[in-house]
Amino acid sequence: MKDLGSEFSKYIIKTLKANGFEAYYVGGYVRDLILKRPSSDIDLASSASPLEVKKIFKNIKIYDHGICYGSLTLKKNSETIELTSFRKDLAYKDMRRPSSVILSTKLEDDLARRDFTINAMALDLNGNLFDPYLGREDLKNKIIRAVGNPYERIEEDLLRILRAVRFSAKYDFKIEKTLADAIIKNRWNLQKLSSERIFSEIYKMILADKPSRAFALMKDLKILEVIxxxxxxxxxxxxxxxxxxxxxxxxxxxxxxxxxxxxxxxxxxxxxxxxxxxxxxxxxxxxxxxxxxxxxxxxxxxxxxxxxxxxxxxxxxxxxxxxxxxxxxxxxxxxxxxxxxxxxxxxxxxxxxxxxxxxxxxxxxxxxxxxxxxxxxxxxxxxEKTLNSKKFLKINGRDLIELGFKPGKIFSLILKDMENIVLHNPDLNDKNLLIKIIKEKYMKKLFGTDGIRGVAGDDLTPELAYKLGRALGKILGKENKKILIGKDTRLSGDMLESSLASGLMSMGFNPVLLGICPTPCVAYLVRKTKAAAGIVISASHNPYEYNGIKIFSSSGFKLSDEDEVQIENLILQGIEEKMTGAQIGTCTDGKYLIKDYSDYLKSIVAHDISNLKIGLDFGNGALYKIGEDILKDLGAKVYPLNDKPSGLNINDKCGSTNPNLIKELVLKENLDCGFAFDGDADRIIAIDEKGDTVDGDHLLAIFAKHLKEENKLKNSGLVGTIMTNIGLDKFVDSMELKLLKSKVGDRYVLEDMLKNDYVLGGEQSGHIIFLENNTTGDGMASGLYLLNIMSKTKQKLSDLNKLMTSYPQALVNAKVKKEHMTKVLEDEEIKTAIEKLEKDLKGEGRLVIRPSGTEPLIRVMVEGQDQKNLENLANNLKDLIENRAAKF
Missing domain, CATH: 1.10.3210 (Hypothetical protein af1432)
Structure with a gap:
């Protein structure tokens, strides 16, 4: 035969013969050669043992992973050839493979162990064919026939069932009747084969020139129903x-x-x-x-x-x-x-x-x-270029971060939307154009860092509250219809409550009105009652003319950015969906539920506080109804202050933002401590018996030490903010704890707590989160934790307050319209002043400037060594900011 084998294969055969061994082309290579079909694989068989082959070809790369079956792979350049020693199989025990093989010196033994006659032929280097089972005749007659007894061949290795099908389909040959009968008889035994071996054969079948033959044949041989x-x-x-x-x-x-x-x-x-x-x-x-x-x-x-x-x-x-x-x-x-x-x-x-x-x-x-x-x-x-780049979009996550978005689901939401826009019109794939679209579509115009907030009746109208109720109803699931609504004592609360409730009812939801109650009460009860959501109508520490709406999901956490964006879009676009008749929701009174929250608060105190005298400044806010009774029920003597809200006096020169009145009360009545709360009671500022302030940073220090001692400070860490006093850093270091600093805002504190699996976090303003008890800050809960520690340790609050030493800070607010804030912060004159101030601090302090998330203010905080100097620096920068802002 012409063109017999490659030069490498000829070299192997000649070398073996020169060393006194027989060597032949065998298997599929011979079959395809006779059929005049191309074959890329060359298999050789020899009378030499693997060890003898290794010795003869010691200068050639040899892989011996098949040596236990007498096979070696020889490689030269990119060509590999499998060389197998003549062998005889011992008994097949598992219908898959022989228990072992023994080497032989006879070609006849090697051909006798092969599956089909068309694969049981050998050629020597001169083209002489050795064909003891008449395989060439079967090739001519287009027949797949077993070597010897078909039943024995199939039962030796069940994979031969699928190999017979594959060869029959590949060459369009018929399977000899006795072999077909043996296949049908043994088809259910295919389940004994490994999945990998079955898939390997199916894979070869499906890539054949006419794959339908194999599957039609498997149908006829009743194999399909098995595999x-x-x-x-x-x-x-x-x-x-x-x-x-x-x-x-x-x-x-x-x-x-x-x-x-x-x-x-x-x-x-x-x-x-x-x-x-x-x-x-x-x-x-x-x-x-x-x-x-x-x-x-x-x-x-x-x-x-x-x-x-x-x-x-x-x-x-x-x-x-x-x-x-x-x-x-x-x-x-x-x-x-x-x-x-x-x-x-x-x-x-x-x-x-x-x-x-x-x-x-x-x-x-x-x-x-x-x-x-x-x-x-x-x-x-x-x-198109647009479709030829994996990162074809001209904006990315970094651009979204610069726009103020936080990494999360909203990233994929925005980027996917921008991708669709660009795919619709590739001309829009420009960074500036896409940023403009994002600002118009996704930059939140209503929601701030703590819900929607504004001047009631102006920014925050009944119409907006109604639309908000409808939008919230639209995004919530249809199964749970219960939504809790609480409010603080502002005059505008009733107006917004009725509008919100109407919007929700128009979407088929059933609002439960809690009346006046703290924000943390709603967060607690939404989980306790398994409501679909909870809404708080409050502007927290802001003056009475402001109001706000913040929403808690069924888990007690505030809504995600994605949900807030979706709600805003629904408010702006409108909702056509209407409910009529029995579909409309109903409103019920839920004030009785607040007792559950009060009971939870009382459970915090495990030690006797009946000997304590405590002043409470309710700030004419939401806690006034239940705060005094909680402490009285625990046996404490209570001195209430600012507990007569008029709707107009909430946070008015009182409460946590102005603790002077509670200081005076503590000193005048010789109290053990005093607590001042903001309008919705999610913050607390404590006053010790000496009249000194215990702000949120000091409370974090006290709580961190206590939780650590009780082995309850998870992962030995807590979360503060960029406004946290450097004194807390030093205290945390001394306790060998970790302090993470988030952006200002309880939602950012909470995000970092969840991310790091921490149970304690808070802000200098007194917004403290005990995550194992509630999902938001709770002024009353924080106060009760503090009383419990005082009672347990028998320490005065002034002693606990000494755990950390605060560095002097100057905090001032520059009035700037919201639409001018970005321009102000990018103003060159202001940037220069900031650089100069930071140099004046000489590395012994720090400056923090940030826009308020709830008010038209830019907050300036300067921290350092000298209080008077810090106040001068802060006020000078404040004046400059306001002067520059007036020119925009």
Missing amino acids: LKDIYLMVDFDQKNPHHDKDLFSHSLAVLDQVPPIDYLRFAALFHDTGKISSQSFKDGIAHYYGHEELSAICLEKNLKSLKAPKKLIQNSKILIENHMTLPHLMKDAGLRRQIRRLGKDLVLALYELLLADRKSSSEGRGFDDILEKRDRVEELMK
């Missing part, structure tokens, strides 16, 4: 639809033959309609298969996972099946661009091959020009 039952179920399944003239199995095989030999495309073609069996429905006698693509994808995944197929193959095949009901004729360029970006170039082209084959394999008369037209258009669009 691919979902494919077997398609046999003879009448589709009963005028678009299909073939049964489901025949149609699927026709599609399989027509798609190119790409593994994931071929598997998608085989399984693409398996879901029709369980999705069949009828209308006017015609069968329909709605949603069968999803069921087919699930079926493919189940089958290929059980066969241990590669994950990437499964994933790609699933994507094609899930998208094979695409209607390309309805898609315009924007839709095609999205399709390309979503699937990727390779998969989208494969999808059109599947669509084309599916259409061609349906009833005659259905054209496919629409598919060809869209495929051509897809190929044209692929040349």
